[in-house]
Amino acid sequence: MKQPEHKRLHAPERRIAIWGPLIVVTALAILIVAGAWRHVQEKREQREYAKQAGITAVNFIVARRDGAPHDLTLPGSVQAFTQAQLYARVNGYLARWLVDIGDTVKEGQLLAEIESPDVDAQLRQAAANQAQARANLEIARITYTREQELAAKQVVSRQEFDQSRTAYEAARAALEAGEANVQNLRVQQNFEKIVAPFAGRITTRLVDIGALVSQGSGSTGTPLFGIAQTDPLRIYVNVPQANYPSIRADVPARLIVPEFPGRSFKGKVARYSAAIDPASRTLLTEVDISNPDGVLNAGMYGEIKFTLVDANAPILIPSDALVFQSKGPEVVTITSGGLIHRQPVQVGRDFGKSMEIVDGLKENARIVVNPSDDLTEGLHVQARPQEKEAAASGSPQPTGAPSKSKG
Numbered sequence: 001m002k003q004p005e006h007k008r009l010h011a012p013e014r015r016i017a018i019w020g021p022l023i024v025v026t027a028l029a030i031l032i033v034a035g036a037w038r039h040v041q042e043k044r045e046q047r048e049y050a051k052q053a054g055i056t057a058v059n060f061i062v063a064r065r066d067g068a069p070h071d072l073t074l075p076g077s078v079q080a081f082t083q084a085q086l087y088a089r090v091n092g093y094l095a096r097w098l099v100d101i102g103d104t105v106k107e108g109q110l111l112a113e114i115e116s117p118d119v120d121a122q123l124r125q126a127a128a129n130q131a132q133a134r135a136n137l138e139i140a141r142i143t144y145t146r147e148q149e150l151a152a153k154q155v156v157s158r159q160e161f162d163q164s165r166t167a168y169e170a171a172r173a174a175l176e177a178g179e180a181n182v183q184n185l186r187v188q189q190n191f192e193k194i195v196a197p198f199a200g201r202i203t204t205r206l207v208d209i210g211a212l213v214s215q216g217s218g219s220t221g222t223p224l225f226g227i228a229q230t231d232p233l234r235i236y237v238n239v240p241q242a243n244y245p246s247i248r249a250d251v252p253a254r255l256i257v258p259e260f261p262g263r264s265f266k267g268k269v270a271r272y273s274a275a276i277d278p279a280s281r282t283l284l285t286e287v288d289i290s291n292p293d294g295v296l297n298a299g300m301y302g303e304i305k306f307t308l309v310d311a312n313a314p315i316l317i318p319s320d321a322l323v324f325q326s327k328g329p330e331v332v333t334i335t336s337g338g339l340i341h342r343q344p345v346q347v348g349r350d351f352g353k354s355m356e357i358v359d360g361l362k363e364n365a366r367i368v369v370n371p372s373d374d375l376t377e378g379l380h381v382q383a384r385p386q387e388k389e390a391a392a393s394g395s396p397q398p399t400g401a402p403s404k405s406k407g
Contacts, residue, residue, distance in 0.1 A: 057382040058375070060334055060366045061321070063357075066313040072243055072306040076235040076287070078255070080228035080298040082198055087221040088213040089191035092116030099225075101205050104294075105196040111225055112194040114213060119192070123185040130178035133171065140164070140171035191215075200229035203298070228298050231291040235267070237304050238282035246308035247272055253287045257302040264305070265289050265296065314348055315357040320370045322347070322355055331361060332371035340368075340379040 097112040099105055147164040150156045204226035207213060213222040235255060239247055247269060254264040267289035276283055287304055289296065323330050323342075330344045343365075348356030361367075368375065369386055 055382045059369045059386045060383050061386050063315050063361055063363055063365045063367055066316050069307045069309050072308055073303050074237045076237040076304045078298055078300040078302055079234045080230055081232050081234050083228040085223050086225040087217045087223055088215050090116045090119055090188055091214050094207050094209055094211045099202050101202050103202045107196055107199045109196045114192045116192050119188050123189055126181045126185050130182050133175040133178040137171040137175045140168040144168035198229055200227045203228050232288045233291050233296055235287045235304055237285050239285050241276055241281040244283040246310050247285055252307050254305045255289045255302050257300055315361055316354045317367055319353055319355050321367050332368040332375050334366040334383045338380055340375050342377055
């Protein structure tokens with residue numbers, strides 16, 4: 001019997017007949033859903049645009065501290081890093097001097113020699129006494145040894161043996177005293193040679209050959225030489241109390257002296273006092289200046305220029321961000337929620353294009369530039385950063401003005 005035509009279709013043809021319409025229906029459904037979603041998004045964007053169209057747009061800057069380094073120039077006197085006045089340690093006559101003022105010397109270098117006949121004679125006498133004491137000790141040792149052997153055989157009495165032993169010990173002590181005296185006089189004899197205690201330059205020579213010198217210091221002795229170490233140099237300056245928080249070790253500084261116009265000498269803060277002078281309200285600060293070529297001399301007058309960064313520097317804002325009201329100056333700030341807040345402030349110095357805020361404003365606060373009178377308290381605004389914000393260290397300058405978009 002012959003089958004109907006639709007029953008003679010193969011299996012692939014049957015699947016196409018079944019799934020084809022289903023795929024078409026699914027594709028149409030997806031297109032319908034995508035169209036509806038696009039329509040919803042467009043409606044949402046239109047509503048958002050309509051909402052934003054009625055909000056005032058303002059430009060703002062961020063309040064910053066004046067963090068730029070500032071120069072502080074103070075007078076100071078150049079001093080040698082180490083200086084000393086050399087005196088004689090023995091009495092005598094100056095035999096010769098080997099250096100003069102302005103000479104550069106090394107540590108331990110011979111500067112002059114003193115003739116001290118008294119010390120030389122005393123040393124010779126002490127050496128002779130030492131030799132005599134050594135001979136007496138040898139005699140006492142021999143006697144003590146002999147008496148010790150005889151006392152063991154009971155040939156001599158106990159008293160005679162004790163006397164020889166005591167004489168030997170006394171002779172030994174006398175020799176030790178003689179040796180100490182010789183050593184002391186040799187030390188004094190070494191003081192006849194005047195040597196440099198440290199490397200530096202001779203600043204003064206106060207004696208000449210044949211001059212009588214006496215030991216001691218100050219008014220009781222004869223000064224021979226003045227010596228100063230000039231590399232590096234020390235400069236002590238009094239830093240005002242207002243600037244002392246910025247003074248730290250290794251803070252850079254420059255020395256400027258009128259004798260070298262257009263030139264400065266680099267240095268740094270080496271140390272500073274731990275207390276403010278109550279009389280002058282200043283901090284004693286030492287600056288070390290390198291002087292390898294020796295062009296600077298101790299005693300010169302100069303100025304020290306510090307490069308300081310004030311961690312507690314005041315906040316600077318553009319002058320046109322400040323609003324003057326009957327109750328005082330204020331700035332218009334923007335809260336984190338985008339609301340206007342009019343903040344009273346205390347104004348410090350006026351730098352023309354910028355103003356110093358002493359109190360009332362926190363760092364990193366958002367400040368409206370050139371605010372208008374209709375920016376009332378609590379008003380919701382659209383905040384946008386100014387296109388070109390001035391550096392915190394300089395004078396902030398506004399580059400735009402707030403604008404409104406009306407729907």
